[in-house]
Amino acid sequence: MVVAYSDLQQDIRNGVREVCARFDLEYWRKSHEENLYPTEFVKAMSDAGWLGALIPEEYGGAGLGFTEGAIILEEVNRSGGNANQVHAQMYTMGALLRHGSEEQKQKYLPQIASGDLRLQTFAVTEPDAGTDTTKLTTYAVKKGDKYIINGQKIFISRFNNTDLMLLLARTTPLDQVQKKTHGISLFLIDTREVGDGIEATKIPTMLGGDTNQLFFNDLEVSEDCLIGEEGRGLYCVMDGMVAERLLVSGSALGNGKWFIDQAVKYGNSRVVFDRPITQNQGVQFPIAQAYMELRAAEALMYEAAAKFDAQDPTAGADANMAKYLASDAAYHAAEACMQTFGGYAAANEYHVNRKWMQARMMKIAPISSNLVLSYVGQHVLKMPRSY
Ligand SMILES: Cc1cc2nc3c(=O)[nH]c(=O)nc-3n(C[C@H](O)[C@H](O)[C@H](O)COP(=O)(O)OP(=O)(O)OC[C@H]3O[C@@H](n4cnc5c(N)ncnc54)[C@H](O)[C@@H]3O)c2cc1C
Known part of the structure; x- marks a missing residue:
């Protein structure tokens, strides 16, 4: 597959660049160093x-596809920013779109598309479960x-900067289900109404x-918060x-391109031993x-x-591989x-260290590289399950 940007995709790039240009590297450095959410x-x-771009037009969004997302x-990342601060809404709204009732969709999606409601939190990870969500x-x-909900979640992003949260919780104990993926339910919770129910x-x-640890203390939510069928949340x-x-592949590519831009620009202008350092093969x-690896990952991501x-069923495997490679x-x-x-x-003023931390963490969250390798080994190549 050849990566060629359509006119629409180029327009999207230009439009997003225009917004990003209003927020310089110093804005992001301050946000990072002072732990400030980039409101x-x-x-x-x-x-x-842009944050409602993937919501269908009938619910007030732009109805764009995932390549555009x-x-x-x-x-965002290519501009030196941090796309993690805004990405959740783009993928979490899919659960509501595909599995919510028409009433739930009408109630939330148009407001999410207009920016009046923020759906920026997806609470899955728990201290004792780790990657094993079951x-x-x-x-x-x-x-x-x-x-009535009780329990604990860890590493939950943007909880203090969202209006809505998607939550996975068990509704049938693990020892009473036929398959361990059964008995987990999905809830859409209005975080503005939880009071002391969530600490x-x-x-x-x-x-x-x-980033937060959440404690659920007898949190009461209406049965209307359930998305889809009880026990089928996963x-x-x-x-x-x-x-x-x-979407994380896209974010990773943006980071990678930012690093290449910076390395070439700085390396070409930095003279040591009377020549630009990029004249040395080691540099x-x-x-x-890395540039070639990015190009290859980009091609797989587009595919x-x-x-x-x-809706090709092989998309899941390719998306996992694209995320790994990107x-x-x-x-x-x-x-x-x-x-x-x-x-x-x-030195913080060059932003390389801040962006390096983002790039490193993408090999761990939201899915670690090992888990992608085990998925490909088992499901694509039909080798025995490795764990
Ligand atoms: C900044 C940040 C923000 C986050 N935001 C959210 C959020 O908003 N919502 C949310 O739900 N979660 C969030 N997370 C959690 C994140 O998704 C998890 O940290 C990640 O999925 C890994 O889980 P874990 O940390 O429990 O690692 P573990 O499951 O403890 O794994 C630790 C290491 O062991 C490896 N490992 C484990 N099992 C195997 C195996 N069978 N084979 C090979 N290797 C294995 C893993 O690859 C990993 O490298 C966030 C994490 C961070 C750091």
């Missing part, structure tokens, strides 16, 4: 319609027309931003996880290699996104850039 940036992206996030123990008990404690991380978010892999070749938009290529670009900057990479 103004998120609002500007919402106002320009990935491009939007790529441009072991999650946050529990929702049905009482009359309500669910959030901030987790300072190397990425800055708004199936409701499966498509969303493929979408997430695609030049890792940059060239995966096109398949996903066409995050790896971006990390190699980050390493090459850091090495090119030498000691200056350590």
Whole structure:
């Protein structure tokens, strides 16, 4: 597949670049160092319609596909920003779109598309379950027309900067289900109404931003919060996880391109031993290699996104592989850039260290590279399950 940007995709790039240009590297450095959520940036992206871009037109969005979604996030990261602060809404709304009732869709999607409601939080990870989501123990008990929720989540992003949260919780104990993927339900919760039912404690991380541990203390929510069928929640978010892999691939590509731009520009102008440092093969070749890896990852990402938009069942495998390759290529670009900057990479004013941290974490979250390898080994190549 040849990567050729359509006129629409080029227009999208230009439009997103125009918004990003209003938020310079210093804005992002301050947000990172002072742990400030980039509220103004998120609002500007919402106002320009980019965060509702994937919502169908009938619900007030632009009805764009996932290739375009990935491009939007790529441009945010390519500008030196942090797409993680805005990406969740783009993939979480898919669960609501595909599995919500018409009443739920009418109630939320137009407001999400207009930016009046933020759906920026997806609470899955738990301290004792880790990557094995089937072991999650946050529990929702049905009482009359309500669910009472108790439990704990960890590393939950943007909780203090969202209006809505998607939550996965068990509604049938693990030892009472036929398949361990059964008995987990999906809830859409209005975080503005939870009161003391959820206690959030901030987790300072190397990425800055708004990461939290959540404690659910007899949180009462209406049965109307359930998305899809009770006990089938994991199936409701499966498509969303493929979408997430695609969008994160776009973000990783944006980071990678930023590093290549910076490394070439700085390396060509930095003269040591009477010549630009990029004239040395030891500096030049890792940059060239990372660039080629990025191009290859981009081609697979486009193919995966096109398949996903066409509802091709092989999209999931390709999206996982694209995420693996894009995050790896971006990390190699980050390493090459850091090495090119030498000691200056350590100075915050060059932003390389901040972006390096983003690139490194993409090999772990939202899905770690090992788990993609095991998926490909088992499901694509039909080798025994490795765990
Ligand atoms: C900044 C940040 C923001 C996050 N935001 C969110 C969020 O908004 N919502 C949310 O739900 N979660 C969020 N997470 C959690 C994130 O998705 C998890 O950290 C990630 O999925 C890995 O899970 P874990 O940390 O429990 O690692 P573990 O499951 O403990 O795994 C640790 C390591 O062991 C490896 N490993 C485990 N099992 C195997 C195996 N069978 N084979 C090979 N290797 C294996 C993994 O690859 C990993 O490298 C966030 C994390 C961070 C750091």
